[in-house]
Amino acid sequence: MTSTQRIVDTFLDFYRERGHALVGDATLITPDRDPVLFTSAGMHPLTPYLEGRPHPSGQRLTGLQRCLRTTDLDEVGDDTHLTVFQMLGSWSLGDYPGETSLRWGYELLRDGFGVPDGRLHVTVFDGDERSRATWESLGVPLEILGEADNWWSNGTSGPCGPDSEIFVWTGDGPPTGTPSTEPRWVEVWNHVMMRYLQQPDGTRGPLPRPSVDTGMGLERMAMVLQGRSSVFDIDVFEPWTRAVTDRVVVDHLRSSVVVVGDGVHPSNTGRGYVLRRLVRRVLTRLWRDDPTRSLGDLPVEPIAATVEQFRLRVDPNYVQDVLVYEERRFGALLRRGRPIVERLLARGPLTDEDLHYLHDTHGIPRDLVEEVFTEAR
Ligand code: ATP
Numbered sequence: 001m002t003s004t005q006r007i008v009d010t011f012l013d014f015y016r017e018r019g020h021a022l023v024g025d026a027t028l029i030t031p032d033r034d035p036v037l038f039t040s041a042g043m044h045p046l047t048p049y050l051e052g053r054p055h056p057s058g059q060r061l062t063g064l065q066r067c068l069r070t071t072d073l074d075e076v077g078d079d080t081h082l083t084v085f086q087m088l089g090s091w092s093l094g095d096y097p098g099e100t101s102l103r104w105g106y107e108l109l110r111d112g113f114g115v116p117d118g119r120l121h122v123t124v125f126d127g128d129e130r131s132r133a134t135w136e137s138l139g140v141p142l143e144i145l146g147e148a149d150n151w152w153s154n155g156t157s158g159p160c161g162p163d164s165e166i167f168v169w170t171g172d173g174p175p176t177g178t179p180s181t182e183p184r185w186v187e188v189w190n191h192v193m194m195r196y197l198q199q200p201d202g203t204r205g206p207l208p209r210p211s212v213d214t215g216m217g218l219e220r221m222a223m224v225l226q227g228r229s230s231v232f233d234i235d236v237f238e239p240w241t242r243a244v245t246d247r248v249v250v251d252h253l254r255s256s257v258v259v260v261g262d263g264v265h266p267s268n269t270g271r272g273y274v275l276r277r278l279v280r281r282v283l284t285r286l287w288r289d290d291p292t293r294s295l296g297d298l299p300v301e302p303i304a305a306t307v308e309q310f311r312l313r314v315d316p317n318y319v320q321d322v323l324v325y326e327e328r329r330f331g332a333l334l335r336r337g338r339p340i341v342e343r344l345l346a347r348g349p350l351t352d353e354d355l356h357y358l359h360d361t362h363g364i365p366r367d368l369v370e371e372v373f374t375e376a377r
């Protein structure tokens with residue numbers, strides 16, 4: 001079985017052999033002026049270099065980057081989406097063209113990772129003739145899609161362009177359908193032809209030097225190579241799934257560990273609030289089954305395993321203390337809030353005025369009322 005660590009080594013070695021310098025793993029914490037709260041893709045910390053600034057390590061880069069996507073929260077718990085995940089990446093900063101990137105990608109998947117030809121399918125942006133011709137010459141089945149599927153941008157501004165996504169068949173029998181019609185085609189790798197710079201007002205101009213940005217989801221690749229039907233069944237999740245069964249709980253706890261490890265504390269705004277909501281969702285689910293459960297009873301091993309995997313510079317016991325402290329606060333808020341909300345509900349559905357009152361006078365946020373107090377009725 002190909003371990004997750006082996007995938008990392010194979011990927012990075014492949015690109016280092018092709019002249020790529022290793023860039024370090026940045027934290028999840030984005031710079032102040034960034035439009036989003038957390039690093040959401042491998043390219044994210046490289047944005048200034050994709051926009052034209054020379055990178056000190058050169059024009060060919062590779063690396064492993066931790067990512068957090070709040071936009072995927074509703075999908076977490078399915079087979080392929082995590083809140084925090086790791087992305088392997090390769091970059092050509094105005095160096096080789098997209099065709100080279102696709103050819104290397106194909107070579108790495110086939111020869112480096114041993115994915116058989118017949119289990120690959122790709123999608124290509126309608127109008128990207130060069131990518132289309134490249135895949136055709138390699139004999140890989142392709143599907144042409146539009147901007148909704150094959151255009152990459154990180155939020156509303158920054159470098160962007162058409163992309164080509166690579167899918168691996170995960171079904172038991174022979175492949176059927178295409179990526180857009182059959183979910184057993186799992187997207188593992190995206191190659192983005194970074195050609196444009198989008199302004200916050202939506203207008204696009206050319207990038208000073210066309211670049212290529214690729215991102216491979218590490219947990220998804222492990223799922224495929226380890227023959228598992230979900231990312232929750234791969235090797236690095238074992239310490240978690242030994243301790244917890246619920247997928248969402250596993251995901252949110254593991255994600256919280258990484259967020260705390262990157263220096264975030266639960267709070268009522270910004271990153272701290274994302275962390276607070278992750279922990280609260282965990283507790284809501286745990287307490288629905290058994291109100292006596294506590295994060296203090298969680299073994300420290302899964303936390304320690306995640307700290308190690310993400311190379312966080314934090315003591316796992318400290319992380320657990322932060323989670324347990326947040327649990328106490330949340331428990332107290334529920335005990336205090338429940339009778340107040342019940343009293344209001346006895347008079348009928350909550351009005352906007354009620355929600356403001358609960359928030360301003362009692363510190364009970366709207367989403368908590370909606371997700372916890374009213375849902376349980
Ligand atoms: P999907 O459509 O499956 O959500 P995406 O198009 O949002 O994927 P990209 O933004 O292209 O994905 O990210 C590059 C790679 O990162 C994907 O090919 C996938 O392997 C991985 N990836 C993306 N989102 C997640 C996630 N939430 N959890 C785990 N891996 C992810």
Ligand code: MG
Binds near residue numbers: 072
């Ligand atoms: Mg997505």
